[in-house]
Amino acid sequence: MISMNITKQWFTIARNDLFMAKYSYENMSPRRLSVSCFHCQQAAEKALKGYLQYKGKDPPRIDTDDLGVLCRECMELDTSFGTVLEAASKLSPYGIEAWYPGGIVVDEKMTQTAIAQAQAVYDFALSKVPQKASDAAMDEEE
Numbered sequence: 001m002i003s004m005n006i007t008k009q010w011f012t013i014a015r016n017d018l019f020m021a022k023y024s025y026e027n028m029s030p031r032r033l034s035v036s037c038f039h040c041q042q043a044a045e046k047a048l049k050g051y052l053q054y055k056g057k058d059p060p061r062i063d064t065d066d067l068g069v070l071c072r073e074c075m076e077l078d079t080s081f082g083t084v085l086e087a088a089s090k091l092s093p094y095g096i097e098a099w100y101p102g103g104i105v106v107d108e109k110m111t112q113t114a115i116a117q118a119q120a121v122y123d124f125a126l127s128k129v130p131q132k133a134s135d136a137a138m139d140e141e142e
Contacts, residue, residue: 003053004130010050010059011126017043018115018122025111033106037094040118041067044091047125048074051081054129067092067121074125084124087117 021039049059
């Protein structure tokens with residue numbers, strides 16, 4: 001059974017993560033690059049899970065660090081998700097590896113790319129759900 005309320009919640013949280021990714025990059029001094037990249041990964045993950053929820057498939061409740069796997073689940077329902085598979089997959093390392101010593105050290109160019117990739121995944125997934133889910137995601141917290 002499709003729960004539009006839960007779908008809306010996934011997209012609202014994804015949008016909030018995307019907002020934080022941009023905010024921590026654009027408005028903090030010094031810039032919080034790893035924080036921004038983490039929120040990019042989270043935004044894409046939650047947008048993909050929102051689409052799965054909309055299609056009646058319960059998304060994994062644990063963090064799905066490999067966004068390629070999550071995007072492929074979406075592709076099983078709609079093959080056009082292949083257009084964002086690469087962007088989603090490239091965000092995966094920011095879910096964990098950017099947070100631990102010896103992990104990825106992000107720079108400004110990587111962060112700018114991550115923001116663009118997260119925006120692309122979010123926008124694409126949101127375009128695949130009814131307008132009422134889109135409207136709700138846009139109407140929530142600013």
